Amino acid sequence: MKSKHQRLILALAALVAIIAAGLLAASALKDEAAYFYVPNDVKTKGVEPGKAVRLGGMVEKGSLRHEADGVTIRFTVTDGKAQVAVTFKGIAPDLFREGSGVVAEGAFDTQGTFVASNLLAKHDERYMPREMEGMQYDETTHQMKGAPKP
Amino acid sequence: MNHWPFIIAAYALTALGTLGVSWTSWRAMRSAEARADALRKEH
Amino acid sequence: MHAFANPAKFLSLARPLTPWLFWLGLTLILAGAACGLFLTPADYLQGDSVRIMYIHVPAAWLGMGGWSSMAIAALVQMVWRHPLAGVAGRAIAVPGALFTAICLATGSIWGRPTWGTWWEWDGRMTSMLVLLFLYFGYIALARASAEQAGGIGDNGGVSRVTAIFALVGAVNLPIINRSVVWWNSLHQGPSITMRGSTIDSAILWPLGLTMMGFSLWFGAIVLMRMRAILAQNKVEARLARRAREA
Numbered sequence: 336m337k338s339k340h341q342r343l344i345l346a347l348a349a350l351v352a353i354i355a356a357g358l359l360a361a362s363a364l365k366d367e368a369a370y371f372y373v374p375n376d377v378k379t380k381g382v383e384p385g386k387a388v389r390l391g392g393m394v395e396k397g398s399l400r401h402e403a404d405g406v407t408i409r410f411t412v413t414d415g416k417a418q419v420a421v422t423f424k425g426i427a428p429d430l431f432r433e434g435s436g437v438v439a440e441g442a443f444d445t446q447g448t449f450v451a452s453n454l455l456a457k458h459d460e461r462y463m464p465r466e467m468e469g470m471q472y473d474e475t476t477h478q479m480k481g482a483p484k485p
Numbered sequence: 486m487n488h489w490p491f492i493i494a495a496y497a498l499t500a501l502g503t504l505g506v507s508w509t510s511w512r513a514m515r516s517a518e519a520r521a522d523a524l525r526k527e528h
Numbered sequence: 529m530h531a532f533a534n535p536a537k538f539l540s541l542a543r544p545l546t547p548w549l550f551w552l553g554l555t556l557i558l559a560g561a562a563c564g565l566f567l568t569p570a571d572y573l574q575g576d577s578v579r580i581m582y583i584h585v586p587a588a589w590l591g592m593g594g595w596s597s598m599a600i601a602a603l604v605q606m607v608w609r610h611p612l613a614g615v616a617g618r619a620i621a622v623p624g625a626l627f628t629a630i631c632l633a634t635g636s637i638w639g640r641p642t643w644g645t646w647w648e649w650d651g652r653m654t655s656m657l658v659l660l661f662l663y664f665g666y667i668a669l670a671r672a673s674a675e676q677a678g679g680i681g682d683n684g685g686v687s688r689v690t691a692i693f694a695l696v697g698a699v700n701l702p703i704i705n706r707s708v709v710w711w712n713s714l715h716q717g718p719s720i721t722m723r724g725s726t727i728d729s730a731i732l733w734p735l736g737l738t739m740m741g742f743s744l745w746f747g748a749i750v751l752m753r754m755r756a757i758l759a760q761n762k763v764e765a766r767l768a769r770r771a772r773e774a
Contacts, residue, residue, distance in 0.1 A: 353695070372712075391712055430644070455643045456644055458573055462574070462581075462719065462731050463727075463731065464572065489576060495634040496580075499583045510622075517763065520760075521760075521766075
């Protein structure tokens with residue numbers, strides 16, 4: 336009986352140590368393993384022009400402009416704290432739209448505009464039927480609010 | 486973009502994988518248990 | 529717990545349980561998939577591709593749940609020396625790896641029409657791929673140690689090193705779970721949390737059926753594989769005894 340307890344304590348201690356080490360390593364990676372920068376990172380840390388990075392955030396409502404050439408689009412990416420102007424030449428994914436998430440791959444030019452070579456659409460964790468679009472999600476009650484569209 | 490080819494591909498892949506593993510697991514079990522039974526009866 | 533320490537007792541329970549779990553699981557999977565494919569509405573943003581969720585989410589849950597069970601089995605094996613713990617751990621590895629692979633594949637297929645990419649090295653996808661490699665490592669290690677021992681023997685061929693590997697690999701599980709919170713990722717945050725679900729109930733409900741169905745089916749596969757290992761072990765033991773007597 337005694338040896339069984341000894342083994343249990345030893346195994347649990349080892350497990351705790353391993354998990355603590357893993358989590359420590361993961362949290363140390365926190366900044367390095369970020370898949371993309373948000374506009375506020377760009378503002379506070381600065382990204383040198385020409386360096387290939389990913390920029391993620393929301394496409395600001397009302398900011399999307401189509402250029403005269405028909406393939407270039409301009410829009411603003413925001414994270415609520417800072418904004419970055421983005422231009423992209425090419426075909427955007429279906430889910431790319433104003434007010435929705437986006438991850439842009441590319442680099443900053445010398446004027447501070449982000450020139451994207453590829454766009455990825457990022458959706459959030461909300462899933463709902465089409466009829467419910469435009470309704471508001473309540474963070475505290477986890478219910479949808481507002482009347483459905485006619 | 487039409488999503489149905491993607492949906493069908495995802496479901497077909499899942500069906501293939503799960504049925505494949507079911508089949509091999511069942512066959513391995515049957516043959517192992519049959520061998521064990523045969524050996525016991527020999528004695 | 530020790531009521532099941534005896535493999536004969538375990539088998540008397542596992543034999544009738546296997547077909548029940550298998551067919552009940554399969555029925556629930558088919559019902560859930562049919563409802564998810566034909567009855568539920570499409571998502572307002574993702575369209576019909578949201579239907580991939582009904583297999584992607586159970587696959588993710590079983591891929592991670594499989595390794596959690598293997599880690600628990602490893603702990604039971606090392607601390608209590610339970611003879612069936614190793615057998616269970618080894619039986620879980622293959623279906624666990626299968627579901628992790630299905631999760632990655634369906635996620636990739638889902639990502640193309642929604643995100644616009646098959647694969648990105650973001651935190652969630654990378655850590656899930658690491659889990660698949662951990663499964664491969666465990667399977668190879670268990671096989672090698674059983675071969676070295678010259679048979680399955682005790683613990684279903686799971687050596688102490690293999691069990692320790694299962695425990696250490698469990699570190700990856702909280703990393704997978706938290707990857708979308710810690711790091712900016714392309715993958716969205718968790719939809720179903722302790723506080724509720726951000727998936728509308730009109731879309732959510734078949735997920736319960738497929739989750740339950742795949743879990744039962746997973747149990748049936750694990751029982752089949754455990755029975756195979758136990759029977760094989762019996763054959764090996766008998767042959768060895770016969771060789772000694774001869």
